[in-house]
Amino acid sequence: MSPHAALFRNAAEGLVLASASPRRRDLLAALGLRFNIQPSLVEETPLAGEAPRPHVIRLSEAKALEVAARDESGGRWFIGSDTIVVQDGLLLGKPADDGEAAAMLRALSGRWHEVHSGFAVHDRHSGHTLSDAVLTRVLFRELTEAEIAGYIASGEPCDKAGSYAIQGLGAYMVRAIEGSYTSVVGLPLSEVIDALLAQGAILPAS
Template sequence: RFTPAAELPDAPTPLPPWPPAGAAQADALAALVSRHPADLDALARTFGLAAPDALRPLVQRLAAAGTVGVRWQENRLHVLPPPPPAPAAVPLILGSVSPRRQRLFREAGLRFEILPVDTEELHDSADPVGTVVHNARAKHAACRARRPDGVLVTADTLVWFEGQLIGKPADRAEAVRFLRGFSGRTQTVFTAVAFSRPGDAEPALRIEASRVHFRRLDEATITAYLDRTSTLDRAGAYDIDEHGEQLIAGYDGSYTNIVGMPMESVLDWLRHHAPECLNG
């Protein structure tokens, strides 16, 4: 452990500037320990000093300036090369303008930048997993071309119901038809998430599937729900996070996946591949 100068025992405070003649000694000491770390006694002998404490003020000043490192070991003060500079912060970038995904990132305590992305999306009802993988990768490539410097996360989510991909309703009438069809049935929500660090050749992918079980819905329930909730911008014309208890009897799998981003997968990937992004 490197010990800040303020923690060294018997450190005289305040310390006056050393004389101009000490500058050459300071340079010589820093150059010496960069090649041969040593304890204070050995350094004092090297510099022809009878008492090691005579060198202590100089070591303290160099440590405070970051020119050398210091460490206590076996009751001796060891002078070391300076610690390496802290790595530059790598920004976490969310390639999505979805308010729900942004809220999930904020609730997880993540600091992130938002990067809007506009790509042509694939819709293949015969292959829901291939669809979300293709779309997440396409979004990732578009974002990475614009921001090569950050840890990047993109995602694509779809609702798959009885062999069909369910998108956003065009209007309220279609929203009613969607919810009427979901009544008493189960659908699957798929999300693919693409991750990469700067310089990665290809993004890593995580795929999540959750099942949503709907209550039996009568016309009054559907009307009341749509009156209370704006859902035209949401796949399937519902939001489990907004009055979802009116429609949904239960679910299997990740709740946040149903909202739009499986945060369990996001946090796990960051923990293993970009832990600096978890420090807030």
């Protein structure tokens, strides 16, 4: 089989990714799926006292439903996802500026942290939504101030939860991972594929 052969195929047209993330796009596209991209406009602000797992599930569902409610492309199945990094009980989203990115990276340096990735697959025809979240633990190497400054200067942390990209330059900082690699990238791919199959949105290519 060609390394570029499709592993799955669309059961019908109408699959929509409710995200502008190129990382989520690439993960789905690599499997051979066809889909439209319609970024969600949902605010990612946590609710007071909200724990990580319900936070990412709530936002994943909200993103899928928000796009489904306004999309006029004829889409049927809508994929929403949200990822958050947690350290010392604090939810670390995308940094507001370089100073916040540096603070996050210092907090993660030399320690384990959690990555929670939620997902939702909404079928607009049936009104049914499948959603869940995946927890992964990640261990960072000790980072020097020079390394932190250099990484921030690369521009990579600016739109990443926790201020790093495991699939990019940030890979060198990761000593160990317990759980789902694609979940840390931003989309728990195995679980999303299960949900798409269960919703009848996709089929095995064979």
